[in-house]
Amino acid sequence: MITLQLNGENKTLRAGSSIIDAINDWQLGEQSFAIALNEEFIPKSSYDNTSLQDGDRVEVLIPMQGG
Amino acid sequence: MWQLADKQLSSRLLIGSALYPSPDIMQKAITASGSEVVTVSLRRQNIGSAKGAMNDGGHDFWQLLQNLNLNILPNTAGCHSVKEAVTTAQMAREVFGTNWIKLEVIGDEYNLQPDPFALLEATKELISQGFEVFPYCTDDLVLCQKLVEAGCKILMPWGSPIGTGKGLLNPYALKNIRERLPGITLIVDAGIGLPSHAAQALEMGYDGVLLNTAVAQAANPIKMAEAFKHALLAGREGFEAGAIKERNLAKPSTPTIGTPFWHQS
Structure with missing residues (x-):
């Protein structure tokens, strides 16, 4: 298992998980969201081939009201 | 019609x-304003919760906005560094499906003043990545010129700090930007409190106004949205009509020919 930070909270995943595995595990479903890994934007086209490592910081951002 | x-x-x-007090009032106020461009942001998903509650944004909020069928202008609100702003803009482009970005890089927490140096650097990077950058900037002419040199076709200088409602604190600086950058789309962003502030910006030849708090926090947001709609029309027509030159010497508007004898010395 690996431990990483998801939006500032500790989460565990199987070692060798990709971002697509994490999305399934976290049940993000069909909502609109974008992901950054260690402050770098990860486009949807790269979810499959981006693997997560122990200590990674993942941000999942969704639409929100703004001015 | 105008080009943005x-x-x-x-x-x-x-x-x-x-x-806004509620999603329903938000929707009605935006519609009443006649606006065709709405600003939005990105924030952390609360993992483990059901689909984002309406008041917290998320899926339902985004659905509601999409139903209005308006142009979306995502912002990078809350970013304090070039890196944060660029990453947020990249994420916004994917989520909202637009290359428009209202670029905010805050330099001071008290007045939320943009950091001009980081703003310019982030602007250059985002333009190189194909973004249409709407930089939220101060009314500093040289900064505005540098942003134009970097490739900006639109500038959004502040009227006054975000949410203060103080209106146009430095009309001289704003007029100067308008006169010196005649081919650039100029939008006063932030600090607008009253419809007359918006009219003043358009009377100066500004192309538009971006505001939020003045409508959303008004006692009656829907009515205030309508008031801004009228103010913008009045301001623009006033600009197009060509105002008189201000002067110190009074001049009677009533004809002096035929003045009765008791007015003559």
Whole structure:
């Protein structure tokens, strides 16, 4: 298992998980969201081939009201 | 009609989607304003919760905005560094499906003043990545010139700090930017409190106004949205009509020919 930070909270995943595995595990479903890994934007086209490592910081951002 | 980036628009009002008493009032106020451009942001998903509650944004909020069928202008609100702003802009482009970005890089927490140096650097990077950058900037002419040199076709200088409602604190600086950058689309962003502030900006020849708090936090947001719609129309027509030159010497507007004898010395 690996431990990483998801939006500032500790989460565990199987070692060798990709971002697509994490999305399934976290049940993000069909909502609109974008992901950054260690402050770098990860486009949807790269979810499959981006693997997560122990200590990674993942941000999942969704639409929100703004001015 | 006027041109904003690649769009032809009727309304010169760009409106925010935050701080309304309820989603229903937000929707009605935006519609009443006549605005065709709405600003939005990105925030952390609360993992483990059901689909984002309406008041917290998320899926339902985004659905509601999409139903209005308006142009979306995502922002990078809350970013304090070039890196944060660039990453947020990249994420916004994917989520909202637009290359428009209202670029905010905050330099001071008290007045939320943009950091001009980081703003310029982030602007250059985002333009190189194909973004249409709407930089939220101060009214510093040289900064505005540098942003134009970097490739900006639109500038959004502040009227006054975000949410203060103080209006146009430095009309001289704003007029100067208008006169010196005649080919650039100029939008006053932030600090607008009253419809007359918006009219003043358009009377100066500004192309539009971006505001949020003035409508969302008004006692009656829907009525205030309508008031801004009228103010923008009045301001623009006043600009197009060509105002008289201000002067110190009074001149009677009533003809002096035929003045009765008792008025003659």
